[in-house]
Structure formats: C-alpha cells, structure tokens
Amino acid sequence: MHPRRPIIKVSPNFAAFLQASPxxxxxxxxxxxxxxxxxxxxxxxYDGTNMVPAFQWGNYVDLFESRVTxxxxxxTVEMALSVWAITLVVGFTVSYFLxxxxxxxxxxxxxxxxxxxxxxxxxxxxxxxxxxxLGRNGIFNQALMGxxxxxxxxxxxxxxxxxVIVAYVHLFTLFMIVPIFNxxxxxDRAVIEAARDGGSGGWxxxxxxxxxxxxxxxxxxxxxxxxxxxxDFYVVNTMSGGHSSSVALAMYNQIxxxxxxxxxxxAVVLLGIVTLMVAxxxxxxxxxxxxxxx
Amino acid sequence: xxxxxxxxxxxxxxLLAGFFGLxxxxxxxxxxxxxxxxxxxxxxxLTFPMRGVSLRWFxxxxxxxxxxxxxxxxxxxxxxAALVLSLTVVISVLAGLAFRRRFPGSSxxxxxxxxxxxxxxxxxxxxxxxxxxxxxxxxxxxxxxxGAQLTWTLPFGLLIMFAVLSRFNRAYEEAGRDLGATNxxxxxxxxxxxxxxxxxxxALFGFTLSYDEFARSLLTAGAQNTLPMxxxxxxxxxxSPALFALGTVTxxxxxxxxxxxxxxIALIERRRTRRGSxxxxxxxxxxx
Numbered sequence: 001m002h003p004r005r006p007i008i009k010v011s012p013n014f015a016a017f018l019q020a021s022p023x024x025x026x027x028x029x030x031x032x033x034x035x036x037x038x039x040x041x042x043x044x045x046y047d048g049t050n051m052v053p054a055f056q057w058g059n060y061v062d063l064f065e066s067r068v069t070x071x072x073x074x075x076t077v078e079m080a081l082s083v084w085a086i087t088l089v090v091g092f093t094v095s096y097f098l099x100x101x102x103x104x105x106x107x108x109x110x111x112x113x114x115x116x117x118x119x120x121x122x123x124x125x126x127x128x129x130x131x132x133x134l135g136r137n138g139i140f141n142q143a144l145m146g147x148x149x150x151x152x153x154x155x156x157x158x159x160x161x162x163x164v165i166v167a168y169v170h171l172f173t174l175f176m177i178v179p180i181f182n183x184x185x186x187x188d189r190a191v192i193e194a195a196r197d198g199g200s201g202g203w204x205x206x207x208x209x210x211x212x213x214x215x216x217x218x219x220x221x222x223x224x225x226x227x228x229x230x231x232d233f234y235v236v237n238t239m240s241g242g243h244s245s246s247v248a249l250a251m252y253n254q255i256x257x258x259x260x261x262x263x264x265x266x267a268v269v270l271l272g273i274v275t276l277m278v279a280x281x282x283x284x285x286x287x288x289x290x291x292x293x294x
Numbered sequence: 295x296x297x298x299x300x301x302x303x304x305x306x307x308x309l310l311a312g313f314f315g316l317x318x319x320x321x322x323x324x325x326x327x328x329x330x331x332x333x334x335x336x337x338x339x340l341t342f343p344m345r346g347v348s349l350r351w352f353x354x355x356x357x358x359x360x361x362x363x364x365x366x367x368x369x370x371x372x373x374x375a376a377l378v379l380s381l382t383v384v385i386s387v388l389a390g391l392a393f394r395r396r397f398p399g400s401s402x403x404x405x406x407x408x409x410x411x412x413x414x415x416x417x418x419x420x421x422x423x424x425x426x427x428x429x430x431x432x433x434x435x436x437x438x439x440x441g442a443q444l445t446w447t448l449p450f451g452l453l454i455m456f457a458v459l460s461r462f463n464r465a466y467e468e469a470g471r472d473l474g475a476t477n478x479x480x481x482x483x484x485x486x487x488x489x490x491x492x493x494x495x496x497a498l499f500g501f502t503l504s505y506d507e508f509a510r511s512l513l514t515a516g517a518q519n520t521l522p523m524x525x526x527x528x529x530x531x532x533x534s535p536a537l538f539a540l541g542t543v544t545x546x547x548x549x550x551x552x553x554x555x556x557x558x559i560a561l562i563e564r565r566r567t568r569r570g571s572x573x574x575x576x577x578x579x580x581x582x
Contacts (some may be wrong), residue, residue, distance in 0.1 A: 014397040016391075016392040016393075019388040020400070022384070022385045022388060023386070023389040023407070023452070024403050024442065025405075026381075027406050027410055029441065030441035031409070031418065034418065034420075034421025035421055037421055037425045037428065038424060041424050042374075057419040061321075062487060084557065093310065093313055094314055097314045098314075105310055110364075113556075114321075115318070119327070120499075120506075122506040122522060122544055123506060124508055125541040125545055129327060130324050132324075137341050139341065161577055170324070182298065202306065220538070227413075228414070230487075231307055231414020231509070232414075232509075248414060252416060252512075255420060255423075255513065263420060272440040274412070
C-alpha cells in the first residue's frame with residue numbers, strides 16, 4: 001500500500017503558518033482589533049448619552065488635567081509595586097525552599113502541586129474567603145482577643161488597603177512561584193557544588209549564582225503580577241469595601257455609566273503604563289528564550 | 295557556617311520549611327474556613343461560631359430561594375468551559391507544533407500572544423464590548439464571551455505546548471515518515487499519543503481558566519450571567535452562608551477537573567514506565 005500523497009504540495013514553512021493560523025485569527029479578532037477599537041474610541045466625543053465618532057484629544061486632556069485621576073494612577077502604581085515586592089520575596093523564598101531544600105523529586109513535585117492547585121480554582125471565591133477571616137467578628141480578631149493581644153477587635157483588617165494587599169498576595173504569589181521554581185529547577189547543581197568547594201558561603205551562592213540564574217523566572221513572575229494588579233478592579237472594590245479605588249475600577253465605573261470614550265482614553269493610558277513597566281523588565285531580561293525554548 | 299548539601303541540615307533549612315508551612319496555611323486556611331462555614335446551621339451567620347451543622351445553604355442555592363439564577367449560570371459556565379477547552383486544545387496544539395519552524399509572521403504571532411496574555415482582563419472586555427457594539431452584534435456568552443476567554447486561555451495553552459515540545463524528540467516523527475506513514479498517521483499515531491499528558495494539561499488550563507474567568511466575561515457575556523459573575527453579584531447582596539455554599543460547590547467542580555486531569559496524566563506516565571516503552575518521548579532531543 002502506498003502512502004497517500006497530499007493533493008496540494010505546500011512548503012513546510014507555509015504548512016506551519018497554516019497550522020498557526022487559527023491562533024492568529026482568534027487573537028486578531030478578539031484581541032488585536034478590539035485593541036485598535038479602544039484606541040480609536042478614545043478620540044471619540046461624548047454627547048452626554050452616546051459616543052459620537054470624532055477625532056479630538058479632549059478625553060486625554062480631561063484625564064491629565066484631573067488631580068483625582070493622577071493621584072489614582074499614582075496609587076495604583078504604588079499598589080502594584082508593593083504587591084510586586086511582597087510576592088517576589090514570598091515567591092522566591094518558597095521556590096528556593098522547593099528547589100534546593102526538598103531533595104526527593106516526588107516530594108518536590110508534590111509540594112509544588114500544593115502551591116499551584118489554588119491557581120485552578122476561582123479567584124473570586126479565594127478572595128471572598130478572606131471576609132470571614134478578617135472581619136470585625138472574624139476568625140483572626142477572635143483569635144487575637146482570645147490570646148489577649150487586643151481587647152477590641154481590630155477594625156483595619158477588612159475593607160481596607162490591608163485587606164486588598166492580603167488578597168492580592170494570596171491570589172498572585174503563584175504567578176511568581178511557578179516561573180521562578182522553573183528557572184531554579186534548571187540550575188545545574190554542579191555549579192553550586194563547585195562554588196561551595198571553592199569556599200563560597202550560602203549568601204554569596206544565593207546572590208551571585210542563584211539570583212542571576214533565576215532572573216528569567218523573576219522577570220516573568222514580575223510581569224504577571226504587575227500587569228494583574230494594574231488591571232484589577234474587583235479585588236480593590238470588594239476588599240476595600242468601596243473605600244479605595246484603582247484606575248481599572250474608575251474605568252469600570254465609567255463603562256457602567258456608558259462613558260465609553262472616557263473609559264477608552266483611560267484604558268489607553270493604563271495600557272501605556274503597563275507596557276512601559278513590562279518593557280523595562282524586558283530590557284533587563286530576555287524572556288523570549290525562556291518562553292519559546294529557543 | 296553553612297550546611298553541606300549532603301548530610302546534616304542547618305538552621306536555614308528549618309526556617310525555610312517553617313516559612314513554606316506558613317505559606318501553605320495562608321493559601322489554604324481561608325478556603326477551608328469557607329468550606330466549613332458553608333455547612334453552617336440554619337440560624338448561623340457569615341462567621342464562626344458554627345450554630346449547628348446543616349445542608350440548608352446548599353438547598354437554598356438550588357431552590358433559588360435567596361440567590362439569583364444559580365442553576366442557569368452554572369450550566370452556562372460548564373458549557374462555555376467545555377467549548378473553551380476544546381478550542382484551546384485544538385488551536386494551541388496546532389500552533390505549538392507550528393512554532394517549531396520559523397514560519398512567516400511567527401515573531402509577530404508570538405508577541406501578539408504574549409501581549410494578549412498580559413492585557414488586563416477588563417480591557418479585553420471593553421475592547422470586545424465596543425467592537426461588538428460598533429458592529430451592532432449583541433454580546434453573548436457563546437460569542438463575545440467565548441472570544442474574550444480565548445485571548446487568555448490560548449496564550450497559556452501555547453506556553454504549555456512550548457514547554458512540552460521542548461522535551462519532544464523529533465526522531466520519532468521522522469522514523470514514522472521513513473516507514474511510510476502519512477502526515478495524518480504521524481500526527482494521530484505518534485505525535486498525539488506522545489504529547490498526551492501535555493495535551494491534558496492544556497485542557498485542564500482551558501477548562502479551569504474559563505470556568506473561573508470573571509474580568510474578561512463581565513463586559514462580554516451579554517444578558518445572561520456566567521457563574522463567576524453570579525458569585526460577584528452575590529458578594530454585594532447575599533449576606534447568608536449560601537455564598538459560601540456556592541464557593542464550596544464551584545471549588546469542588548474545579549477540584550474534580552484537577553483530579554481528573556492529573557490522575558489521567560499520572561496513569562499514562564505509569565503505564566509508560568511499566569511497559570518501559572521507548573515512546574515515552576521525553577528523552578532530550580539529541581544535541582540539545
């Protein structure tokens with residue numbers, strides 16, 4: 001029996017292009033074009049109820065002239081940087097423990113899985129699970145009062161920036177652990193042995209070998225965490241109890257009020273800031289090799 | 295003085311282990327609390343103490359007594375997740391295989407996927423919402439909602455395929471071709487079976503990311519809510535443990551998906567090692 005010959009002969013590269021084309025079509029239709037639409041609409045006019053096709057810079061001027069908006073951007077960036085620092089330290093420490101202190105591969109994979117399972121469950125559920133924990137009559141306050149640490153329940157725990165940060169760290173540290181652990185798992189143990197035999201101490205090995213060799217993982221995790229905090233609206237809304245806001249939440253409120261041109265301008269500026277932060281990270285570390293494997 | 299790699303363990307090891315333990319408690323503690331609280335007695339509230347144990351709040355969920363359209367949104371979310379799963383598997387496996395060559399536009403597509411991955415979800419929703427409004431097409435969970443979720447699951451699927459394919463030895467494909475297999479035979483009889491664990495991984499991501507997706511669905515799901523939107527609505531107006539019961543139910547669905555996929559991956563791997571099959575396919579490519 002002869003193998004069937006293809007009816008139309010195509011070059012291997014073109015065949016590969018065809019294989020990738022469904023991905024290209026979906027991403028263009030639901031990401032590329034909508035992105036261009038946002039940019040277009042951000043120049044539209046607004047007559048109080050509807051958007052009016054136009055080309056004018058008014059939405060951007062309003063945005064940059066508003067003190068409230070600027071302080072909101074500052075607050076969002078500040079929040080992103082704080083959460084980034086905390087998740088980095090926690091994620092790095094956890095990954096370091098898994099990669100270098102757990103010796104059996106089976107245990108290593110098992111504990112890594114324990115860290116990643118919550119990723120596959122609902123963010124909203126994980127977020128609201130902090131409410132009975134941090135509330136005025138919550139588990140944490142009951143425990144503190146039971147231990148005699150405080151007499152009155154602590155009020156700042158829930159519906160505050162503290163609660164927002166706790167929820168972010170809870171939700172996003174996984175995005176640090178997975179790439180950093182991946183980088184660390186690939187570090188050749190012989191390099192560390194050699195450094196130790198050469199008389200290097202633990203801290204020196206950490207700073208001069210492990211940190212530099214984990215930097216692609218650190219960069220990837222940082223990109224994820226920063227982009228997610230910068231774009232968040234529901235954690236800040238729920239966990240601050242409406243006391244705090246973010247750029248994305250303000251944008252969401254504009255969308256709810258059908259002020260699309262203003263929301264779009266805000267989206268473009270937000271996206272610009274996220275892109276700058278990501279570009280800064282990419283300038284320091286080339287992650288393409290890590291992702292694409294070549 | 296530092297601990298040697300072999301032999302005794304230093305203080306740092308126990309400090310790190312303690313830190314890890316605390317982190318796991320931080321990760322699972324609140325979730326287990328809502329799991330317990332969802333069995334709260336009929337007179338109990340949103341926090342401890344438990345006033346008896348009952349299934350009342352689960353019953354409330356299904357009877358639509360206190361909550362919105364739980365059954366409808368649950369069904370929609372499951373259907374949508376099944377759709378996203380199938381499309382994510384097919385599209386990202388094909389694209390993953392394609393990326394082994396430098397085809398025209400491969401760099402552009404790669405950066406497009408990465409940009410799509412880090413684009414804040416609410417912006418994806420806004421863009422799609424505005425586009426659909428412009429085209430005068432009503433948004434719905436099975437059209438705009440589906441597309442919005444794919445912008446997030448496809449790049450994830452692609453990255454997993456990269457990781458899986460970097461350990462895939464092309465010699466198996468070439469051997470098949472040398473023995474006269476057609477492209478289809480090579481794909482179905484060699485590539486798919488070898489990559490099966492990775493493909494299950496892609497499916498797990500596709501299902502759970504879709505099932506739990508909120509930010510991208512909010513502006514694109516149209517008139518009918520998906521489950522995460524229903525839950526979000528409940529956080530503002532439901533003040534009974536029914537909220538936690540809902541949390542327990544959806545988490546159990548996620549756990550079922552995780553156990554099913556990880557279990558089948560483990561099963562495949564075990565069968566391979568038992569047979570000592572050469573087709574394990576995970577040996578590093580020569581010269582890699």
